Amino acid sequence: MTATVTTESPPRRPAAPRAKRRMSRQTRVGLLFVLPCFLLFLVFRFGPAIAGVVLSLFDYTIDGQLNWKGLDNFVRLFDDPTFWSALRVTAIYTVISVPVTLAVSVGMALLVRRGFRGSKLFRSIFFLPVVTSLVLAAVVFKWVFSADGPWASFVHLLGFPQESWLTNSFLVLPALAIVSVWARFGYDMLIILARLQDLPREQEEAALVDGAGPWKRFRYIILPHLKPALFFVVVIETTASFQVFDLVYVMTGGGPVRSSYTLVYQLYDQGFQYFDRGYASAIGVVLFVLTLVIALVQRWVIGRKG
Known part of the structure; x- marks a missing residue:
């Protein structure tokens, strides 16, 4: 009989630690x-x-x-009528600017979502204001909304008084909101357009076969699909509206009669005009808390899953 000798190979190292x-x-x-x-x-x-x-x-x-000073700056802030006036102006501006920007962005995204001749050119044109200097645009729109500008002449043709919107306490915030919408809708349009391109066309085609009209297709198919993108757009637009400064500084300087005097403009005045840096920092902290609370509310209302 011959004995067979078996040699055991050395154990191999496990691959998992090496991968780790x-x-x-x-x-x-x-x-x-x-x-x-x-x-x-x-x-x-x-x-x-x-x-x-x-x-x-x-x-x-x-x-x-x-x-x-502890909390004295915050006590002084909440007792300051100028702060409450600036907060009211900022809130009104946000209520005007954000929904219009959202509506224009969604409308333009739906307009250029399909590939047609010149669609890429239109997308580039719509995005062009985003890369344009906002200060330069504010200088141009300051002339546009002046009493002798094209906007006042156009409004006069419709039967309204020919006056500068920037010197009217009631119209100055809509004028600023128009410039903001023009400057920002292109970026939001691209965010929404990217989300729209992920929507399966079979869903819309099936709804079309079932007889659903454009409004029902938008409400029950497109809008739920856009929910994450809309949440992102609403948050960034609300934050930008609460932090508006350059448009106000160039176009109105906070006037007329502080009708466009926003929170950030008050922060600028206190910090760089009156050199009260502690009080200006308190305004910045309150502004941060306000935007954070509003973002959380928007997360609960828009961002949550249905």
């Missing part, structure tokens, strides 16, 4: 590439935000002296 080490190494490399951007964001975003919260608790003037 490889993924861990890839993660470290990715974080290393992200680190410079994160540091810039930390220094120029989180740093000023934290400094603003701290300064709101102090009396910080132009000479650089810090005097502890």
